[in-house]
Amino acid sequence: MKTQENGNKHKGYRRIIPSMTALLEFEAVARHNSFTLAARELGVTQAAVSKQVKQLEENLGTQLFQRLHRGIRLTSEGQALFAVISDSLQKIAAVFDRISEGSGEQELVLSTTATFSQLRVMPRLGNLRATLPQIQLRLATQMFTGDLRNHDVDLLVRYGNGRWEDGSAVLLFEEEIFPVCSPAWLARNTPPTSLHDLYTSDLLDADATSEGWMTWPTWFREQGHTPPKLRYSLRCHLYTDTIQAALHGHGVALGWGRMIDHLLASGELVRLTELTVRPREAYYVVIPHGRSATPAILALIDWLRDALPEAAR
Template identity: 65%
Template sequence: MKAVAEGAKGYRRLIPSLTALVEFEAVARLGSFTLAADELGVTQAAVSRQVRFLEESLNVRLFHRLHRSIKLTGEGEALYLAVAESMQRIAGAFDRLSSGAEEQELVLATTAAFSHFRVLPQLPALKHRQPQLKLRLTTQMFTADLRHNEVDIAVRYGNGKWRDGTSSLLFDEEVFPVCSPAWLLANGSPKSLIDLMKTPLIESDSTSEGWMNWEEWF
């Protein structure tokens, strides 16, 4: 708490007047003391006093005061860029908070294959329905424990009986054999599961939890 208090005190010392910065930004953006006064709802003299106060506080000239116009000095340009960017960010935060559309992040953990083939194609539709939602994908295997990871939702294969959260069934798995056209032309299509069992099958011994193999399928 002490560090925060010291930082706040430092800002007040370095920035003499936020009102002066607001009025300076309006003058620099509009290129006119008169237009800035109209926008802010104050007198031109009041705007001039605030800008003069900034110049005296910084000991620099912020504007070249020409016959019928004004122009930022080099120092004024540097200050305007910093103030304008900061005010845009502050205004954007106020707008999001006041409209209740603050961006929310959802962390989804799944396998790389599921993310690529099932999640990514649906991102445009999700963005349309939930524009304020920011989805962050993380690739994890089925053994990841939600209690020890910064993950909101995980997509897993299994019976849904896990201790680290509640589960909802998305869809059942569909398993079917595939072959090349050349193999089918040479061997013909199996007529039954027994015929399929007798054909040479490529077996993959997965180290990942949950993957179904040919022995379980038959």
């Protein structure tokens, strides 16, 4: 084996890897899961991309994609090749960025939902600059999380069970959910002392989404009660709007503790009851396949997990 490895080194990479162009075009096809989108990104024809990938498969002596009736899918060999190429290209791109910008900072692209970026990240940005000055953060905010292969991100925050096929998940923190309101609303209303009192309060709610956001009926059922048909003071599509309505004194919202800890610490929101729900799901950071868990990425994960909001400090 050692003799074979030394022989390969003397051959040079050009002998071992016949076409760098084919590797680049294969990476684009695998990332987009589409020959058409890859060709559009690369500025060439779909036929040219297909030819390069076909030649790569012939050189390797194995199939990298399964050609299905509608679309394509990576084979196990294709997945292995895509993982190492993506990782290598990411490292090369990072070095190019540092050299071209002449800066010691490293930009990391963090994909989150609007709720996480606005309620968890923004209140802590001052602390990020003080704690990790070498990291330049770029937020890629999405309405909902999607397939990581279709996004040029270094890490992504997801809420769920931690089992996803497009990356490696690292636990951030668990969550608890409880009723909150503003001091102004509390001053105008009698504090609820029972679940029945909560039924008849000025309830604020957000639509359930694929992320698993809990609504008031679900929260009440988790307390062992099935409420009558609830009458809401306001319902919103986005959870961030629900929290804004609570801040303005319009009613009682469900507080996701990890998202609103800065508002509780500042006194802008108050917790109404000790009753709480601890979901089975949790928040995770997902590192896409092909990305390495670099020291900078691990440092950012630690910061996302442990950083105190400005109000708490």
